[in-house]
Amino acid sequence: MNFSYELDELIDLLVPKEVIGHTSFPISYIESLTKTKRGGISFLGNLKYRKDVSISQASVILLPMGLDLTPKENQCFLLFDNPSLALGKLCQDIEKKYCHRPSVGTHPKAIIDATVSIGQNVSIGPNVVIEANAIISDNVVIMAGCYIGHGVKIGNNSVLHPSVKVMDFCEIGSRVTLFSGVVIGSDGFGYETVDGIHEKIPQIGNVIIEDDVDVGANTTIDRARFSHTKIGKGTKIDNLVQIGHNVIIGNGCLITAQTGIAGSTIIGDYVVIGGQVGIAGHLNIPNGTMIAGKSSVASYKPKMGKILRGNPTMPINDANLFYVLRSKIPNLFDRVLKLEESLRELLPK
Amino acid sequence: MNFSYELDELIDLLVPKEVIGHTSFPISYIESLTKTKRGGISFLGNLKYRKDVSISQASVILLPMGLDLTPKENQCFLLFDNPSLALGKLCQDIEKKYCHRPSVGTHPKAIIDATVSIGQNVSIGPNVVIEANAIISDNVVIMAGCYIGHGVKIGNNSVLHPSVKVMDFCEIGSRVTLFSGVVIGSDGFGYETVDGIHEKIPQIGNVIIEDDVDVGANTTIDRARFSHTKIGKGTKIDNLVQIGHNVIIGNGCLITAQTGIAGSTIIGDYVVIGGQVGIAGHLNIPNGTMIAGKSSVASYKPKMGKILRGNPTMPINDANLFYVLRSKIPNLFDRVLKLEESLRELLPK
């Protein structure tokens, strides 16, 4: 993305507490202190990197107050209580000004059933297919190649990136973002084996995604056997996650990439799940639980506490202790052998 | 999905052994006992939840025979030998009557090479691309945005959900379902490193998927180096699974989400594999093996038996014992230390 800020614009935007030095170079990229050269902006987010400031070639550096540092020639320091926050503000401004926004309207190559209801200011890209009786609310963006099934509802201001598939009768809330390749409402994995034949159990429920949810690229969320698979308000889901049928996820959860949650499990509010975690079916994980990456939750009991780790999971302290002791187990075998030898000597022959 | 059943219709459909009470409300959704309200139907699948029946507001409840329970006003109990089976019958009826079925015919926005052979009663959705010499048999459904490569064969009654990709020369059997985002026949991951360059080994085989196979959303099955990657009849594969090149999977297997099977491994018939399992390449897993979720099968020897668990896998009983003892290892260190101290006291100084 090409952007450009003159020093004056930056000062107006970020309102630093203090300005030291000056640069004549417009700013066109952001990088870490040691990688930034002329025309770049950098920042000191962590004091342990403070000596990188003196070697940085950045034209502008965002710094915390109270450091005794002097800019080089044609270099400007902008001082803040919190330089990371100032950087965030800059990034937001860049996103607002320079990121492409799809234009409002329906692309002539979109294929939309006559019964579909479309709100105000909606953007529908090329090759989008929307089936009968879907309801698309105001300000929704549906990018190229998405598939919206029969009777699907999409709330205000939601954004569907290219090639998202939302299958029949699923409901997407407001301000939801579904990234590329997401599949919402594919059938749950349910079979009944009769005489060696795996007979499919009908999956006639749907998926309900509440407001302010994000779902990462190529993640899959299965429709319920009946009733609903549900993702609660404000929950954020990363890429390549699998959510099984009839799973209920609470509000404000964070679910990191490649995690899988098996059918009918209930996850409370503000649960934080690391990457590649596996959670078995029919469990009940309480509010505020944190699960370390790569853990596998085969069962859950309240006495396990709120922070879990391991395969299968243990309370985090037990897991950390086990991982320390694990490397001492060879030595423990030696110690036991030595004990046995000593004792043999002590025993009457 | 909107559906509606009057009580009379339900009784005609499900043929209960006994009817107790009556409701005037038509039934428009299915939910668990405690969540169901007026207009809903629920069921008692497990006797341990029997006291939920007395608090349920469901208008209709499917119950086993022999319980001494009385419906509330405007509530009806339908009694069966097996209420779960009755529920399944209802779900099947809902699916048949209310789920959308793509209409027969080729959408004008599909792009189909003139050499493609298309059977009777085929449904081809918008934006589908079918390359030269593909053969599409009777009653096949290919939904929006699918890509069917050169010379691909698809058997009778198979269904491809939106945006499935079947690459050149792959063969799909009859009554196969491929869910959204599935990729069949991408190149296997094979390189030969010569002077620091990873040179690609040609992957000129294909994928053969036999009859009655289901493949879940965003799953990937790679084409063989030469000859075939093969999925046997009646095997069901969940979402986000990876099947490497030249893998041969037998009949009737169940492979749960996010599992990966590395190249050239042979899986027997009726093997059941939990979620997030990893199986190394060039292994031979016999018929009927069961592998617990999150396990990693680095090698396989017949003495390991038929039920495996762990990372790497052990016989299930060994794994379960290890996971119990794991939490006692800190204490074992303490016990050994105490033994050493006691022994030190016993030994002559």
Next chain:
Amino acid sequence: MNFSYELDELIDLLVPKEVIGHTSFPISYIESLTKTKRGGISFLGNLKYRKDVSISQASVILLPMGLDLTPKENQCFLLFDNPSLALGKLCQDIEKKYCHRPSVGTHPKAIIDATVSIGQNVSIGPNVVIEANAIISDNVVIMAGCYIGHGVKIGNNSVLHPSVKVMDFCEIGSRVTLFSGVVIGSDGFGYETVDGIHEKIPQIGNVIIEDDVDVGANTTIDRARFSHTKIGKGTKIDNLVQIGHNVIIGNGCLITAQTGIAGSTIIGDYVVIGGQVGIAGHLNIPNGTMIAGKSSVASYKPKMGKILRGNPTMPINDANLFYVLRSKIPNLFDRVLKLEESLRELLPK
């Protein structure tokens, strides 16, 4: 794929050191020794399978020099220093002659912004969407249904399989292959939680994929928070891999299926990563490190060495020792108990 080679053609192509016997059957498939029948070619890649040669029905067998074996009637042996290399040569020839290559030109159903720059000999398939200011270099192939965002650059001779999505401002090098369903440049997973609301951190960087990289089906590579997520020259990535924002991967790495690398981690050159590995964020993995499949790298210290295994990872020898001892732990508990009992007898009562 249908191919056919007469014996004379094979001899001309592969130039064997010696020809023993003769076959009149043209060769139309490749299979392992025991599965090949009339019209098939097979090879002996590993001497331990030599007795399969005498039972093989293959019409042609590629063999190493120096074996004392006699072909059956209508069977021909071709002898080489390295029969595997000869097979590779045959596969390459089949690929060149018989694999379909998309024809040069832009399909009339592609949707390409007027500002897009397109090089010589480019092939653009149906339903491809290319947004404003993208640059497509010479000999690029973009197959059906791909989405190319604003300002994306794609280098010479790169191939994008069906339904690849490359989001705004990402840069793809030369001779890169992106397999079906790949998503390049989806937003990184970054939130700042303020008063219980997960506020999205703008992700305004991009992804840079250098020359000669392959990316497997349905793999996702996230754009940087700012600056770049980068995949180095010659690195090969398998299916369903997740690469987080601001990850930097060196040259010549091999990353196997379903691996996940969390944000801001730096991977050196020629790192080899097995399947289903998880690598935590903000780590620095040095050149030449090898990580066994299913491992989880929670931290990295140079003393851990170059070959890692385990969950969390240990030096490979420690991990292998631990996995051997793991099965002896139940017995260790027994031995400690026996020691305690013996000692109790020794101690004064």
